[in-house]
Amino acid sequence: MPSPSAPLRLYELALANGRSASPYVWRVRYALAHKGLSAETMPLGFTDIPNTLAGRFKTVPILEHGANVLAESWDIVDYLDRTFPDTPRLFSGPAEFASLRLFDAWFQPEIMRRMVTLYVLDIHNAARAVDQAYFRQSREVRFKGTTLEALTADREARLPAVREALLPLRLQLARFPFLGGHVPTYADYIALGAFQWVASMSTLPLLAKNDELLRAWLERGLDLFGGLGRDPRTKPLFES
Amino acid sequence: MPSPSAPLRLYELALANGRSASPYVWRVRYALAHKGLSAETMPLGFTDIPNTLAGRFKTVPILEHGANVLAESWDIVDYLDRTFPDTPRLFSGPAEFASLRLFDAWFQPEIMRRMVTLYVLDIHNAARAVDQAYFRQSREVRFKGTTLEALTADREARLPAVREALLPLRLQLARFPFLGGHVPTYADYIALGAFQWVASMSTLPLLAKNDELLRAWLERGLDLFGGLGRDPRTKPLFES
Numbered sequence: 001m002p003s004p005s006a007p008l009r010l011y012e013l014a015l016a017n018g019r020s021a022s023p024y025v026w027r028v029r030y031a032l033a034h035k036g037l038s039a040e041t042m043p044l045g046f047t048d049i050p051n052t053l054a055g056r057f058k059t060v061p062i063l064e065h066g067a068n069v070l071a072e073s074w075d076i077v078d079y080l081d082r083t084f085p086d087t088p089r090l091f092s093g094p095a096e097f098a099s100l101r102l103f104d105a106w107f108q109p110e111i112m113r114r115m116v117t118l119y120v121l122d123i124h125n126a127a128r129a130v131d132q133a134y135f136r137q138s139r140e141v142r143f144k145g146t147t148l149e150a151l152t153a154d155r156e157a158r159l160p161a162v163r164e165a166l167l168p169l170r171l172q173l174a175r176f177p178f179l180g181g182h183v184p185t186y187a188d189y190i191a192l193g194a195f196q197w198v199a200s201m202s203t204l205p206l207l208a209k210n211d212e213l214l215r216a217w218l219e220r221g222l223d224l225f226g227g228l229g230r231d232p233r234t235k236p237l238f239e240s
Numbered sequence: 241m242p243s244p245s246a247p248l249r250l251y252e253l254a255l256a257n258g259r260s261a262s263p264y265v266w267r268v269r270y271a272l273a274h275k276g277l278s279a280e281t282m283p284l285g286f287t288d289i290p291n292t293l294a295g296r297f298k299t300v301p302i303l304e305h306g307a308n309v310l311a312e313s314w315d316i317v318d319y320l321d322r323t324f325p326d327t328p329r330l331f332s333g334p335a336e337f338a339s340l341r342l343f344d345a346w347f348q349p350e351i352m353r354r355m356v357t358l359y360v361l362d363i364h365n366a367a368r369a370v371d372q373a374y375f376r377q378s379r380e381v382r383f384k385g386t387t388l389e390a391l392t393a394d395r396e397a398r399l400p401a402v403r404e405a406l407l408p409l410r411l412q413l414a415r416f417p418f419l420g421g422h423v424p425t426y427a428d429y430i431a432l433g434a435f436q437w438v439a440s441m442s443t444l445p446l447l448a449k450n451d452e453l454l455r456a457w458l459e460r461g462l463d464l465f466g467g468l469g470r471d472p473r474t475k476p477l478f479e480s
Contacts (some may be wrong), residue, residue: 095332098412098421099339105411106346171345172338181338 002066004084007040008032011052011062014043015126019233021200023112024073025061026193026229031077031186033225035087039063046131046138074101077186090186100186106168112194114162118155119202121148126201155204163208173213177220184224192221192229199234209239242306244324247280248272251292251302254283255366259473261440263352264313265301266433266469271317271426273465275327279303286371286378314341317426330426340426346408352434354402358395359442361388366441395444403448413453417460424464432461432469439474449479 010032013022020026020043032039044052044060053062057071065083070076078097081090091097120143124135136148143151169191172179179187195218198206207214215238222229250272253262260266260283272279284292284300293302297311305323310316318337321330331337360383364375376388383391409431412419419427435458438446447454455478462469 092333092335094421095423095425096336096339098416098419099336099343099425099427101415102408102412102419102427103339103342103346105408106343109407109411110346167349168342168345171349172342175341176338179338179342181334183335185335185339187339187342 002068006066008037009042009064010039011042011044011049011060011064013060014045014128015200016128017126017233018043019200019231021123021126021197022060023193023197024059026196027073027186027189028061028063028076029228030189030192030224031080031090033228034090034184034186034189035080035084037080037084037087045128047134074104096185100190103187104190107190107194110165111162114158114165115194115198115206117151118158118162118204118206119152119198121152122201122203124148125203159204159206162206163211166207166214169217170211170213173217178217184221188221192218195221195237196229196234199237202235202237205236205239207238211238242308246306248277249282249304250279251282251284251289251300251304253300254285254368255440256368257366257473258283259440259471261363261366261437262300263433263437264299266436267313267426267429268301268303268316269468270429270432270464271320271330273468274330274424274426274429275320275324277320277324277327285368287374314344336425340430343427344430347430347434350405351402354398354405355434355438355446357391358398358402358444358446359392359438361392362441362443364388365443399444399446402446403451406447406454409457410451410453413457418457424461428457428461432458435461435477436469436474439477442475442477445476445479447478451478 010025010028012020012025012029015021020029042052049055049058049060053064053069056069059071061073061076062069062071063076063079065079068079070079077090091100120139124132124139127135140147169179176182178184179191195206218237250265250268252260252265252269255261260269282292289295289298289300293304293309296309299311301313301316302309302311303316303319305319308319310319317330331340360379364372364379367375380387409419416422418424419431435446458477
């Protein structure tokens with residue numbers, strides 16, 4: 001077990017403009033900020049990952065803490081709460097932890113997977129030039145040979161269904177200022193992470209102009225931790 | 241504030257066979273059992289509700305506790321935790337409470353609403369004879385004049401999409417024995433309540449034969465609290 005005072009290092013995913021672009025990295029960034037922890041940032045392009053840490057991991061985020069290396073965002077945030085118990089807790093206990101995994105079990109397949117099919121070509125185009133061929137090849141294999149262009153050709157027609165699928169967030173935000181209730185919790189960081197990812201490269205605004213509940217929540221979320229989520233390089237999330 | 245020792249009375253919804261048929265009543269039944277509280281049960285048919293408690297409430301569950309009367313399941317369970325703090329807590333704190341409302345903000349519109357469109361005619365047919373005309377008329381108004389028969393005519397074709405929509409439950413149950421984690425929480429009672437409701441009147445098994453994760457969880461759930469959820473009158477939830 002490394003000393004809690006050992007330095008933290010977070011391996012992130014970087015686009016051509018240097019902006020961090022993984023929804024899961026954003027979750028960890030918010031988690032670190034919530035706990036008042038700082039980490040050294042190691043930006044990697046898609047093709048750097050196999051050449052980092054002896055190729056042990058296929059994805060970011062990767063968190064190094066002394067001799068401990070973790071590479072799955074749920075493992076990382078659980079580790080942070082266990083290793084730094086004297087900083088603000090991310091999870092009040094195992095029941096909240098499990099209930100947020102249940103939220104994520106909806107959010108990942110129903111929301112984030114739809115986001116991928118809207119934005120996979122935008123991610124490609126925003127990636128570092130050296131990463132683009134690898135990104136295209138690996139994603140086209142994942143989508144059974146369909147090109148990124150074909151995958152996204154009808155995306156405007158699919159936008160209404162994606163907006164409708166976000167209804168559970170709006171129902172919650174009609175009751176509470178944050179998804180986690182009266183104060184932001186990891187539920188908010190999960191969703192903010194996905195919107196940050198979209199905002200890092202989107203050329204098609206995800207949200208309708210009049211989506212006031214999500215707009216007000218996003219403003220509150222971007223303000224957190226001294227404006228951690230605000231960046232002049234972000235693309236608009238709302239139709240103008 | 242009534243004394244915690246004042247008797248509790250729960251108004252339920254009863255079908256012709258006496259079985260309780262509201263998913264929200266089932267949530268409260270499980271919540272009471274979780275806290276080790278017992279309540280007098282007052283079964284009502286659909287048409288009894290306007291003639292009960294001076295017609296103050298349009299739906300059940302209704303919980304009476306001395307002079308306090310509550311009629312929304314989230315209000316009821318929050319009240320139970322606040323009023324009986326010395327019994328096992330339903331919610332570890334406000335963060336878990338809010339995170340389970342977030343789960344419900346997905347579960348109600350995406351799962352329970354689909355269940356209604358599969359089973360609304362079965363509910364009608366299982367209702368007490370004296371309730372059937374009212375039930376049909378009120379639901380057909382809600383569905384803009386479509387008959388219950390027309391609403392459910394293509395239900396077998398819609399079954400695969402409903403089964404697929406349950407994916408988030410399976411993802412969670414691949415990780416934990418209960419939706420709430422290692423022990424059952426109100427997340428489980430929300431979902432068990434909906435399955436109990438379906439099992440009270442379904443003539444079309446909701447779940448595929450090989451849905452082992454949901455099957456094993458339902459078995460564990462029905463065993464809770466001395467088999468509270470087990471009833472020989474229930475209809476099969478699984479295709480045989």
